[in-house]
Amino acid sequence: MGKFRQALEEREVLILDGGLGTELEFQGYDVSGQLWSAKYLLDNPAVLQGIHELYVRAGSDIITTASYQATLEGLKAYGLPEKQALSLLRLTVELVQKAIAQVWQDLSEDERQKRPYPLVAGSVGPYAAYLADGSEYTGAYQLTKEEYQDFHRPRIAALLEAGADLLAIETIPNAAEAAALVDLLAKEFPTTEAYFSFTAKNGQQLVDGTDIADLGALCQASPQVLALGINCTPPAFLSSLLERLKTTSAKPLLTYPNSGEIYDGNKKTWHKDKEESQTLLSYSKLWQEKGVRLVGGCCRTRPADIAELASYFKG
Numbered sequence: 001m002g003k004f005r006q007a008l009e010e011r012e013v014l015i016l017d018g019g020l021g022t023e024l025e026f027q028g029y030d031v032s033g034q035l036w037s038a039k040y041l042l043d044n045p046a047v048l049q050g051i052h053e054l055y056v057r058a059g060s061d062i063i064t065t066a067s068y069q070a071t072l073e074g075l076k077a078y079g080l081p082e083k084q085a086l087s088l089l090r091l092t093v094e095l096v097q098k099a100i101a102q103v104w105q106d107l108s109e110d111e112r113q114k115r116p117y118p119l120v121a122g123s124v125g126p127y128a129a130y131l132a133d134g135s136e137y138t139g140a141y142q143l144t145k146e147e148y149q150d151f152h153r154p155r156i157a158a159l160l161e162a163g164a165d166l167l168a169i170e171t172i173p174n175a176a177e178a179a180a181l182v183d184l185l186a187k188e189f190p191t192t193e194a195y196f197s198f199t200a201k202n203g204q205q206l207v208d209g210t211d212i213a214d215l216g217a218l219c220q221a222s223p224q225v226l227a228l229g230i231n232c233t234p235p236a237f238l239s240s241l242l243e244r245l246k247t248t249s250a251k252p253l254l255t256y257p258n259s260g261e262i263y264d265g266n267k268k269t270w271h272k273d274k275e276e277s278q279t280l281l282s283y284s285k286l287w288q289e290k291g292v293r294l295v296g297g298c299c300r301t302r303p304a305d306i307a308e309l310a311s312y313f314k315g
Helices: 003-010 020-026 036-043 046-056 070-077 080-105 109-113 126-133 145-163 173-186 212-220 233-248 280-288 304-312
Strands: 060-064 119-124 166-172 194-198 225-231 253-255 262-264 269-271 292-295
Touching: 003 119, 003 225, 020 036, 020 046, 036 046, 036 080, 046 060, 046 080, 060 126, 060 166, 070 080, 070 119, 070 145, 080 119, 080 145, 080 166, 119 145, 119 194, 126 145, 145 166, 145 173, 166 173, 166 225, 173 194, 173 212, 173 280, 194 212, 194 253, 212 233, 225 233, 233 253, 233 280, 280 292, 280 304
Parallel strands: 060 119, 119 166, 166 194, 194 225, 225 253, 253 292
Antiparallel strands: 262 269
């Protein structure tokens, strides 16, 4: 039995982490550019480890690697040789492993007994994150199944070689890409455990227009996909999306939405939604009633938000 499956069997709720790029920005780091937060793998990997440590201390049971924007093609386009690019992908796992070990060493024996040893989730973002042209928010891109698989294969292999416990295949906006990834796992990484998380444009549809129920059926049919859900989506949409996923999948559900703030793509700024008054915790309580067992946050969420989730759900 893999570590992720075991954690799901032993724990009623697992706490995910929150925004990485968000925390970098709050600490005064620039995340603009084609590599986004991944450029700190080159410039300052210690700051990434430090943010992972914040989330472990906050109570996260699963920490995702800083590989969402880091791909072999993207790093090569940035000017790195392939060998160095692959080394940086493996480094994303090592930074999380070191962060967990450091925090665990600092905990008392009593504190260790009260929580599971955190897992490392290798983040696999969509092809569109590499494009950095906004299509990750629309799903408006088309490749063949083989092209999707050729793109994702090196990163997945590097993350697993470095010791990731599971894959977090996340922020997926395109149904064809999701199907290609499920097929890739089955054919080339058959023992790997994963969760899939999608982005939606309303209460029923993936941002590319696909009925979210179709993605539920896709994940239900894969023995490697142990949980599925929604991330990087306004929280107001999630209750409806979860209900729709439940019509085609009986697997554990997960949620890690944005904070509720709205992103202006033209001005590249966030602003508060005047109609949004609930907190991440209050929403997560509602979603737990709908079968959600993994909770966390995405854009504009911080360690304090995750600590609040951990305090409540681990009580």
